[in-house]
Amino acid sequence: MPSEIAVEKKKLKNPPLKLHYLGDRALRQPAKRITKIDDELRQLVREMLQTMYSSDGIGLAAPQVGINKQLIVIDCEPDNPANPPLVLINPVIKQVSKDICVAQEGCLSIPNIYMDVKRPEVVEIAYKDEYGRPKTLKAGDLLGRCIQHEMDHLNGVVFVDRVENSLTLAQELSKNGFSYQAVKPVA
Numbered sequence: 001m002p003s004e005i006a007v008e009k010k011k012l013k014n015p016p017l018k019l020h021y022l023g024d025r026a027l028r029q030p031a032k033r034i035t036k037i038d039d040e041l042r043q044l045v046r047e048m049l050q051t052m053y054s055s056d057g058i059g060l061a062a063p064q065v066g067i068n069k070q071l072i073v074i075d076c077e078p079d080n081p082a083n084p085p086l087v088l089i090n091p092v093i094k095q096v097s098k099d100i101c102v103a104q105e106g107c108l109s110i111p112n113i114y115m116d117v118k119r120p121e122v123v124e125i126a127y128k129d130e131y132g133r134p135k136t137l138k139a140g141d142l143l144g145r146c147i148q149h150e151m152d153h154l155n156g157v158v159f160v161d162r163v164e165n166s167l168t169l170a171q172e173l174s175k176n177g178f179s180y181q182a183v184k185p186v187a
């Protein structure tokens with residue numbers, strides 16, 4: 001089936017959806033499972049993709065645009081028109097690797113802040129695609145990290161919650177107009 005969901009990978013002056021930023025309650029609410037995968041949802045997927053490409057992101061979770069649903073879009077090759085985006089509906093983690101790796105992350109909801117985060121190197125997930133077809137995926141590298149980052153959003157967690165260097169984080173946040181009070185460190 002051709003991907004009808006595909007949108008042109010370009011920057012729009014007025015992206016269809018508004019991003020919510022660190023400190024906004026929308027980012028802290030656990031997202032609800034999606035029960036109906038229909039044209040209306042596929043339209044939302046399209047708008048999330050347009051918003052993500054317009055902001056130079058490689059992943060976007062619905063809570064970041066104020067929508068309390070278990071929906072994620074990802075495209076680790078936004079400059080490659082041939083790379084289809086990935087749409088994750090109701091994703092669940094089936095397994096993570098014992099190997100942990102550290103890499104720098106950023107987030108469209110916390111612009112200009114890039115910091116190291118430790119995560120399992122490989123993750124295995126189950127989800128439904130934009131046509132409701134059940135899928136599984138095992139991913140490492142950038143994609144594996146992106147999936148874990150976006151799935152955190154569905155649980156009301158943002159990457160700064162996982163940053164261990166709290167002193168540098170506090171400095172970076174204040175430099176960019178965010179409050180450290182908005183961080184909820186994970187145990």
Ligand SMILES: [Zn+2]
Nearest residue numbers: 106107108109
């Ligand atoms: Zn994010």
